[in-house]
Amino acid sequence: MIPEYYTIAQVADILGISKETLRRWDKNGKLIPQRNDSNQYRMYHRSQLTQFEEAQLLFNSDWEKELAIKPTKDYKLVELFAGAGGLAIGMEKAGFETVLLNELDKHACQTLRNNRPQWNVIQGDISQIDFKPYYGQIDIVTGGFPCQAFSYAGHKRGFEDARGTLFFEFARAIKEIQPKVFLAENVRGLLNHDNGRTLETIKGIIDELGYFLVEPRVLKAIFYQVPQKRERLFLVAIRKDLAKKVIFKWPSPYQRIMTVKDALKKGALYNCDVPKSQGMKYPKRKIEILSQVPEGGYWRDLPDELQREYMMKSYFLGGGKTGIARRLAWNEPSLTLTCSPAQKQTERCHPEETRPLTVREYARIQTFPDDWLFSGPMGAQYKQIGNAVPINLAYAVGRSLIRLLNDLSF
Structure with missing residues (x-):
């Protein structure tokens, strides 16, 4: 249920601005809070916020409809850099069948094994894993590769320029598995890392691998039933032979901010x-x-x-x-x-x-x-x-990916 009144803190979160900015708007008359009849606090009424695009997305959300998204067939998933399972749990809740998870950290691997004994957890260096046996058998590869600087040195050899970085290993897995779709997540700082050159190189490599990259988006966890001001950059890519058949839709926001x-x-x-x-x-x-x-x-x-x-x-x-x-x-x-x-x-x-x-x-x-x-x-x-991806954020993105794969199945 959408709340009728919002506090200064809530409006600041929704609009992505500071409380100080809202106080300035109050003083100059741009947006003035009202008295809430029930508790006499000065709050913003929902009607005052409809002028802002961020609030419109919240008020007109399809969250409830999207909760009903379920897989129309079995979709198999490989996850890399799995950590303690934040992304993996969200994908499982959305309906994916996890075939393999790779993680270097021994404690995180033990966490995965203890909680999901049925999962195939491979502990160790990703560079030592041969992904060729999974060729053509996996619907989606997911993972949050650590962001390392690439060496440009004027060579511009695309895929080869990334050799020695963990993104190269992520890309190698994609090349060997050839999934229909892949999801990569990272810190929002990747957007501007090395003045944007790192992301441009990544985009070039994704194209070279034969995938269409949906325009990357920073998702704020507070909009997806997560009580935390966390932001993550998501990259979704669809194999080019399939990309023209579908349009990927990002998840709708939940209708209130959790605390x-x-x-x-x-x-x-x-x-x-x-x-x-x-x-x-x-x-x-x-x-x-x-x-x-x-x-x-x-x-x-x-x-x-x-x-x-x-x-x-x-x-x-x-x-x-x-x-x-x-x-x-x-x-x-x-x-x-x-x-x-x-x-x-x-x-x-x-x-x-x-x-x-x-x-x-x-x-x-x-x-x-x-x-x-x-x-x-x-x-x-x-x-x-x-280090984990919040589960509810991963679940929301997972539902969008299930919807995409359902569309590809028709």
Whole structure:
């Protein structure tokens, strides 16, 4: 159900702008919040937001229809750089049959094996895997290849220029398997990496492999039932002999923004409060300082003497440094999770308690199911979760890919 009123924080998230920009709009009359009759807070009515394209997409979403998308036949999937299974779980929920997963990290591989004993998990260096036995038998290859710089050196040899990088290995798998479709995901920074040259090289290689690349898109996880401000770049490519038969449609957004409360408390996302689990601890002095940061606040909300103590030399440097000493807010999405919940530059303190998020709290913000258990020492578990694609985002993209393959089957 679409909410009638939206807070400043929610509108900022929907429109992709800062709260400060909204406050300026309030002052200059561009967009003025109203009094909400039920609680007297100044909020924005839905009708005020229809002028913005981002809000129109939200209000006119086909999310409910897309939930009904199911495969019309068995679609086989190979996943590379699988990590702890964020993308794989989403693809499984969408209806794909996972034939092979490759991952280098031993703890992530153990996580995959423990949770899905039936999955064929190959641990090791992707460069040592021969994909030729899967030629013509796989519908889709997926994976989040780590982004490495390519050596250009003026050669412009396309596929060969990428040799030695992990994208080359991803491309080699495509070349040997020849799936109907492939999905690659990466950080949004790939868009502008090396002034755009890295992505241009990737586009050239995809064309050389015989695939039509749908225009790459950055998807914001908050629009896909994920309570986290995480962004990922997705590349979808269709084999050229099939590409003219279909049009790929990106997933529609969910009709409201999920929050930290949705993640950690019983409600729309989970049928119980977050289970107890292990978690990192803060040192005594850090607890004393962070205990004075209000919900949703950060280091600038501390008294000046504590700002100076906590920030040290950084106190005198420019920039907002808004991740430092950051406490999450119950009624907003989490900031992007990193591989460690207690790094000073990217603090993710619990909204009420003065401590880092636990392993299970981390997992819930990434929308992992509670029964998906992580292997390895605590630091390795945080790393696996922090590196994952949020499950609900992967599920939404997976439904769009199922729809594409269904269309190809006619």
